Amino acid sequence: MLTLFIVSFLFTLAVPILKMTSDIMHQDIYIYQDEIGLYQMQLTLAVNEIISVDSYEISYNTEKNECHISLVNFNVISQPGYICFLKDVDNVYFYQHFGIIYIDYERDGKFYTYPIAYAQ
Numbered sequence: 728m729l730t731l732f733i734v735s736f737l738f739t740l741a742v743p744i745l746k747m748t749s750d751i752m753h754q755d756i757y758i759y760q761d762e763i764g765l766y767q768m769q770l771t772l773a774v775n776e777i778i779s780v781d782s783y784e785i786s787y788n789t790e791k792n793e794c795h796i797s798l799v800n801f802n803v804i805s806q807p808g809y810i811c812f813l814k815d816v817d818n819v820y821f822y823q824h825f826g827i828i829y830i831d832y833e834r835d836g837k838f839y840t841y842p843i844a845y846a847q
Contacts, residue, residue: 760814785821785844796812803819829842
C-alpha cells in the first residue's frame with residue numbers, strides 16, 4: 728500500500744514536468760536562430776551604406792566592395808562571400824516604409840515581418 732502511494736505521488740509530480748518538456752520540444756526550432764540572424768543582418772546594415780532596396784534584394788557598400796542580401800537556395804545570405812542570416816526560408820520580400828526597411832519572409836506556410844534597418 729505504501730509503495731502504491733509513493734508511485735502515485737511521484738506520478739503526479741512527473742506529469743507536469745513531462746508536459747512542460749513536451750511543449751518545449753514542440754516549439755518552433757527557428758525562433759532563436761531567426762532572432763540571431765536578423766540581429767546580425769541589422770548590425771551588418773547599420774555599419775554599412777545601403778545603396779538600394781529591391782523587392783528581392785538589398786544592396787549595400789562595405790569598405791571593400793558592393794554586397795547583396797537575397798534569397799539563395801532557401802537561405803537569406805549576403806554575397807559576395809557567404810554570410811547566412813536565415814535558413815530554410817521559402818520566400819523573402821524586402822520593402823521600405825516610412826524610412827524603415829522591412830523583411831517579410833515565409834517558412835512552412837507562416838509569414839514573418841521584421842524591421843531590419845533605417846533608410847539613409
